[in-house]
Amino acid sequence: MDSAPNNSSLIDRIAAGDTRAVARAISKVEDFSADAAALMKQIFPLTGRGLVIGITGAPGAGKSSLVDKLALHYRRAGERVGIVAVDPSSPFSGGAILGDRIRMQTLGLDPGVFIRSMATRGNLGGLARSTVDAVSILDAAGYHKIIIETVGVGQDEVEVVKAADVCVVVLVPGMGDDIQAIKAGIMEIGDIFVINKADREGVNTTEKELEALLSLAMRDDLWESPIVKTVAPESKGIQELAAAIEKYREFHLTSKSGAGRRRAIARWRILELLRDxxxxxxxxxxxxxxxxxxxxxxxxxxxxxxxxxxxxxxxx
Ligand SMILES: Nc1nc2c(ncn2[C@@H]2O[C@H](COP(=O)(O)OP(=O)(O)O)[C@@H](O)[C@H]2O)c(=O)[nH]1
Ligand SMILES: [Mg+2]
Structure with missing residues (x-):
């Protein structure tokens, strides 16, 4: 059977922002269905307009709460927001975590917000690829901001966040041993650092430790990653976070290293696809x-x- 006519109407519906078409397309890339490659080829020319924001951090750091409030912030500005949550531990799409379910219920009622949980299917991997494809589909559908929430543990998730335009690393006060893990991997990828749960004790100590760490590592692009303190449930610091994201976006678009980064992401996408x-x-x-x-x-x-x-x- 020829699947091209099907795809072209699906593409039209995605381009028009039809959420059911978006959901169907994402299922296709998740399942690696036979016509997924053809679909993604047609999606590609429609992409490159939305801003992709990666948010990563340890479980419980408050990522979902931040995504929630950040999405609300963008909605108030009239922007449409796509959210992709990567949860490799969950075999169900829909997310198994209570906080996420509540978020989906409140934000999910807003037609200007699209929420999708990605999970690994079977043993063939492909989570990184299908997540990045899902982001492209949302981009093609005209979402202004696309937020990826991932737990900063596995290699796949780190790669996915690296493929975002802006990477936000979420920490909490009193990191203690965590700081070692942070040094080891996640530190280099943060364009913006958030210390969430700033209502807790130890926030100043953590900020000082983080500042000291950041001052050691000079980035190639000379960007100095800002630290934003937030209390997500109270929407404290969300404005500042959005401003930091905007500032980095402007910097990234105008700097030479921005082009280098886009090239690195493109290379990674090709290799990931090849591997899959x-x-x-x-x-x-x-x-x-x-x-x-x-x-x-x-x-x-x-x-x-x-x-x-x-x-x-x-x-x-
Ligand atoms: N005290 C405090 N609790 C928070 C804050 N942000 C999130 N939480 C709580 O921390 C828990 C984990 O939050 P969640 O957003 O699900 O974290 P995630 O696993 O990183 O997505 C939830 O019970 C939140 O209500 C904060 O700024 N202050
Ligand atoms: Mg979460």
Whole structure:
């Protein structure tokens, strides 16, 4: 069956901002359905207008609360907001966390807000790719601001946030041991740092520690990442956060390093897609999937090494 006419009407509906079409398109990229590649090719020329904001941080840091209030802030300015929550631990789309469900109920009633949870399906991975594709679909649908919420733990999530136009790292007072983890990975990717739960004790100490850390690391683009203190449930600091995001957007668009970053993101997207494609192609047939299971058993029981297992899969 020819899927092109289907796609073109779907594209038209996405371009017109039809939320049901948007939801269907995102399901297609999540499921890696046969016509997803054709769809994304048509989506591409419609993208590049919205601002993509990545928000990351430890579980419980207040990311969802911040997204909630930030989205409200943008809605008051008349902007449409798309939200993509990446939760690799949740096998359900819809999000299993109570706070997220409440958020979905309040914001979700607003037709100017689109909320979607992404979760890994099966063992083929592809979460990073499908998330970035979902962002493109929302961009094509004319959402002015697209916010990605991810837990800053896995490599995939860090990559996804790196693919945003602006990366916001959320911390809380009294980080203690956390600061080590932060140094290790997430620190370099923050364009803006938020100390949320600023109503708690230790906020000044944390700010000083963070300032000290940031002063050690000079960025290539010479941007000095600001620190914004927030109390999300009370909407405190949201205005300042939005202003910092806007300031970075202006800086990013005008600086030379902005072009370099866009190129790095483009390269990452191509590689990610290539990786997904090759894995999918290699494991396409049922016999290959069975073979994977067989090989996994052999490697686990040390009868075989993983390198020759890969050669076996590729060589069929
Ligand atoms: N005291 C205080 N609690 C907060 C603040 N922001 C969020 N919380 C609470 O912290 C918990 C986790 O928030 P949530 O937004 O779900 O965090 P997430 O896991 O990072 O998305 C919830 O109970 C929030 O109500 C804050 O600024 N101050
Ligand atoms: Mg959350």
């Amino acid at each position: 494609r090759l894995v999918a192609q290699t494991l396409e047939s049922e016999s290959a999937s069975e073979k994977l299971e067989l090989l996994a058993g052999e490697v686990a029981s040390r009868r075989r090494d993983p390198y020759s297992a890969v050669e076996e899969l590729l060589g069929k």
